[in-house]
Amino acid sequence: MIKVVNHIPEIREIINNWKSQGFKVGFVPTMGYFHEGHLSLMREAKRLSDKVVVSIFVNPTQFGPNEDLDKYPRDIKRDIDLAQKVGVDIIFAPDATQMYDPDFQTWVTVEKLSQGLCGDFRPRHFKGVATVVTKLFNIVQPDISVFGQKDYQQLLVIKRLVKDLNMPIEIIGHPIVREKDGLAMSSRNTYLSSKERENALSLYKSLIHAKNLIEQGESSPEKVIDEIRNIIESYPLTRIEYIFLGDPENLAPYHKQIKKDVLIALAVWVGNTRLIDNIIIKIS
Amino acid sequence: MIKVVNHIPEIREIINNWKSQGFKVGFVPTMGYFHEGHLSLMREAKRLSDKVVVSIFVNPTQFGPNEDLDKYPRDIKRDIDLAQKVGVDIIFAPDATQMYDPDFQTWVTVEKLSQGLCGDFRPRHFKGVATVVTKLFNIVQPDISVFGQKDYQQLLVIKRLVKDLNMPIEIIGHPIVREKDGLAMSSRNTYLSSKERENALSLYKSLIHAKNLIEQGESSPEKVIDEIRNIIESYPLTRIEYIFLGDPENLAPYHKQIKKDVLIALAVWVGNTRLIDNIIIKIS
Numbered sequence: 001m002i003k004v005v006n007h008i009p010e011i012r013e014i015i016n017n018w019k020s021q022g023f024k025v026g027f028v029p030t031m032g033y034f035h036e037g038h039l040s041l042m043r044e045a046k047r048l049s050d051k052v053v054v055s056i057f058v059n060p061t062q063f064g065p066n067e068d069l070d071k072y073p074r075d076i077k078r079d080i081d082l083a084q085k086v087g088v089d090i091i092f093a094p095d096a097t098q099m100y101d102p103d104f105q106t107w108v109t110v111e112k113l114s115q116g117l118c119g120d121f122r123p124r125h126f127k128g129v130a131t132v133v134t135k136l137f138n139i140v141q142p143d144i145s146v147f148g149q150k151d152y153q154q155l156l157v158i159k160r161l162v163k164d165l166n167m168p169i170e171i172i173g174h175p176i177v178r179e180k181d182g183l184a185m186s187s188r189n190t191y192l193s194s195k196e197r198e199n200a201l202s203l204y205k206s207l208i209h210a211k212n213l214i215e216q217g218e219s220s221p222e223k224v225i226d227e228i229r230n231i232i233e234s235y236p237l238t239r240i241e242y243i244f245l246g247d248p249e250n251l252a253p254y255h256k257q258i259k260k261d262v263l264i265a266l267a268v269w270v271g272n273t274r275l276i277d278n279i280i281i282k283i284s
Numbered sequence: 285m286i287k288v289v290n291h292i293p294e295i296r297e298i299i300n301n302w303k304s305q306g307f308k309v310g311f312v313p314t315m316g317y318f319h320e321g322h323l324s325l326m327r328e329a330k331r332l333s334d335k336v337v338v339s340i341f342v343n344p345t346q347f348g349p350n351e352d353l354d355k356y357p358r359d360i361k362r363d364i365d366l367a368q369k370v371g372v373d374i375i376f377a378p379d380a381t382q383m384y385d386p387d388f389q390t391w392v393t394v395e396k397l398s399q400g401l402c403g404d405f406r407p408r409h410f411k412g413v414a415t416v417v418t419k420l421f422n423i424v425q426p427d428i429s430v431f432g433q434k435d436y437q438q439l440l441v442i443k444r445l446v447k448d449l450n451m452p453i454e455i456i457g458h459p460i461v462r463e464k465d466g467l468a469m470s471s472r473n474t475y476l477s478s479k480e481r482e483n484a485l486s487l488y489k490s491l492i493h494a495k496n497l498i499e500q501g502e503s504s505p506e507k508v509i510d511e512i513r514n515i516i517e518s519y520p521l522t523r524i525e526y527i528f529l530g531d532p533e534n535l536a537p538y539h540k541q542i543k544k545d546v547l548i549a550l551a552v553w554v555g556n557t558r559l560i561d562n563i564i565i566k567i568s
Binding site: 008012020022101103104105106107108109110111112113130131134135138139141160161163164165166167168250 | 292296304306385387388389390391392393394395396397414415418419422423425444445447448449450451452534
């Protein structure tokens, strides 16, 4: 039976009890409103550990002042049901006042990897993410933690902070889960009208096209980016925020030639909804 | 028998082994060159836990470009001897390349408490301290950790970061240990010539004088600070960096009147050596 825990001392007690019994703890931090992407992370955590904790916390410090903190979709009852079916042991759902007291003032920043891509458009986002993930890791003290590759830059930021701060946690990246037509699953897809939903497909289509181009030998980053831009812009409700093409290890853009494995990452507004997607193309 | 450990995986293994046996781990992070102040922290850690780890790491990231990183005194053999006599179990002495790899980029900052006092004169100091202490805590995973009150601002910064980042560690502040004549013990006292050593006494003398004044009813911060300044400046080799008088909880200066408990904290250059000292005066 899944258990919902709202308070830090209570979850600490459960975790300490598990640890003293030698259980391996897996952790999936989320903002809730689960879709198949989240559930795949939970299944992976379950496969790799004895006990699974999933946190649901819509973290205010990772939203900018004009972003969608207030309207971010929530449905905790449905979330609990879905997590239970996957075999999650604990849902940890603290409130914001518990996570951030009025004198809160400690921040974790991952300097280089937080720049570029989403970092350029959401200036304090990764500071908020790195800080809340550090807090959640210190509360849950997992042995492993699973993150989706859709938030690819976030995954790199978290891998780096765990390494740099010597946290004894293994970070596991898990592949993007897509709808049948290819749209990357996201809680924010719920914002899309049906016309917007059609336009949203442009992200995946352009990524697949880029993959084909590169696999057929195209080595000019500029050309690939141009073709991606053309595809996306052929959908009238889209507005491109960025198209990144570069090194999947350190997020350095490729300027002249594609010689090594490539990350292509996109952020595109479809109407009033900001969507991201990415693909990694292996160069053999 | 004390054991010296230089590598992170080795200390992790020892700690994991201790934890699995239910031992309570106490930790004293230091920069080495032990004096009685350090030893009193170790004794306190020993009193409060089953196993004691002392780290010796002269952390480059907490020194400014023109500070004394290179000449900071070191004597690891003597340190090991002294720690052994106190009953320390492990000296953890990593080298800097192990603590900071070339891609290191994650920093912990405690924003408000790192400002004012030493923070104004050593702009990146507390960022370096907060970051290395977070790293050491994640490596050693202590139940308790003991810090000296001589570095009073540092103690507040660390208490705050542990609270804000939800680290399951109790931070214990331990009183300043002084030479017979009152000079606060510091590894940096070794820099002082005998003339400078006499001048260095001005810090403690001015603090005691301030305490007497306040206990006799003086409630003007300005007057107390003036008298401190006069005493210190009567010693020709001194140069005052700051005299702080304010709230020991949040480091807010008292401007108008002393009504609550007072922290007086000083930083004074004596020749080329920067010394700090402080006192807390309880207002009943």
